[in-house]
Structure formats: structure tokens, C-alpha cells
Amino acid sequence: MHAMAARAGRLAVEVVVTRGWTMNMIEVVLAMMILAVVIGFVGWVIAGRRAAAEERRQRPARLRDAELVFVERQFRSSGRWPVVARVDRVYRNPSGILVLVELKTRASPMVTRSDVIQLSAQRMAMEDELHVTVADEAYVLIPRGHRGTSLIPLPVNLMAREEVEDLMRRREALQRGLVEPRWPASQRTCRACGFRDRCGLAP
Ligand code: SF4
Numbered sequence: 486m487h488a489m490a491a492r493a494g495r496l497a498v499e500v501v502v503t504r505g506w507t508m509n510m511i512e513v514v515l516a517m518m519i520l521a522v523v524i525g526f527v528g529w530v531i532a533g534r535r536a537a538a539e540e541r542r543q544r545p546a547r548l549r550d551a552e553l554v555f556v557e558r559q560f561r562s563s564g565r566w567p568v569v570a571r572v573d574r575v576y577r578n579p580s581g582i583l584v585l586v587e588l589k590t591r592a593s594p595m596v597t598r599s600d601v602i603q604l605s606a607q608r609m610a611m612e613d614e615l616h617v618t619v620a621d622e623a624y625v626l627i628p629r630g631h632r633g634t635s636l637i638p639l640p641v642n643l644m645a646r647e648e649v650e651d652l653m654r655r656r657e658a659l660q661r662g663l664v665e666p667r668w669p670a671s672q673r674t675c676r677a678c679g680f681r682d683r684c685g686l687a688p
Pocket residue numbers: 668669674675676678679680681684685686687
């Protein structure tokens with residue numbers, strides 16, 4: 486009786502993989518785990534290569550030979566008005582100069598004043614934290630059409646550090662009520678303004 490039970494137990498933990506070759510259940514589980522890890526790793530490598538190829542295809546032509554060095558990284562400037570800025574992408578040209586790229590989703594392919602300010606503040610934060618040179622020209626990438634399978638690169642001339650600091654100085658003065666706010670140049674600014682609900686002055 487004991488002999489039969491032992492044989493049944495042995496059979497239960499043995500799986501015939503091919504004729505004449507068996508492995509016990511632990512080996513089967515291990516083999517499946519290793520296979521799953523290998524499949525996962527290969528999938529990860531393929532997905533990474535596809536993403537890299539897609540990123541390379543989306544680049545502005547002038548960054549074809551550049552190296553992508555930062556993706557969605559935060560930097561902080563020093564000085565009296567510290568800026569904390571999160572960059573979308575940063576490339577390093579063969580000459581060593583860094584170039585900022587910002588991805589935007591909007592209906593029309595245009596660069597706004599806020600894009601210029603945002604990228605200029607990003608440059609200031611990067612230069613202060615990394616002590617590097619960032620190019621005067623950056624790019625905004627906007628999806629082409631509804632499906633957005635390709636991106637339109639729009640060059641942006643960045644503001645000088647002094648201009649960014651002037652804006653920050655004015656912002657502080659506005660917050661302290663020391664200067665009068667100015668009307669925006671266009672009513673379109675009000676339509677897209679994040680403070681519209683609280684403003685009460687929007688036309
Ligand atoms: S909605 Fe108000 S705060 Fe916003 S831009 Fe217009 S006037 Fe300025």
C-alpha cells in the first residue's frame with residue numbers, strides 16, 4: 486500500500502515534457518518563470534527600441550545628430566527668485582550645447598508668449614543647477630492634425646536671464662499690490678487664462 490502511494494505521489498510531481506524526458510514540477514515552474522522573465526525582458530527591449538526610434542523620428546531636423554540627455558527632469562535655479570522648472574526633453578548637440586524641447590498639445594501650430602517664458606525659465610534653472618550652456622534657441626513640438634502621428638517643430642528664441650528676472654520682479658510686485666496689473670494684449674489670453682474664474686474682469 487505504501488509502495489503504491491509513493492509511486493502515485495511520484496507520478497503526481499512528474500510531468501512528461503517529451504517522450505523519454507521528464508522534469509519534476511519545481512523544475513517546470515522554474516523553467517516557466519525563467520521563460521516569462523526572458524519574454525518580458527525581450528518585450529521591454531523591443532518597446533524601448535521602438536520608443537527610441539519614434540523619438541528620433543519626431544526630433545527637429547537640426548537635432549538629428551544630438552544626444553537625448555534628459556526626459557521630464559526638474560531643475561531649480563538659484564538667486565533671489567528661484568525658479569523650479571520641469572523640462573520635457575533636453576538634447577546635447579555635438580558641440581556640447583544643450584537644447585530644450587517642449588511638447589505641447591494645441592489645435593494650431595503656434596508659439597505663445599507663455600511658451601517663451603516657460604522655456605526661458607527652464608533654461609535659467611538648468612544653467613544654474615548644472616552650470617552648463619543652454620542654446621538661445623529651443624523648440625516647441627506640436628502634433629500635426631487630429632491624430633498627431635507626427636510633430637511640427639517650432640523654433641523659439643529664448644529670453645535673456647535679465648528679462649526673466651524682470652518678470653519675476655514684476656510678479657512679486659503685483660502680488661504685493663505695489664504695481665497695477667496691465668490688460669492682456671488680446672482677449673484670447675483671457676479665454677485661455679487659468680485665473681479667469683477668479684478674475685472677474687475678463688471681457
Ligand atoms: S482673465 Fe483676468 S487675469 Fe486672466 S488674463 Fe484676463 S484679465 Fe488677466
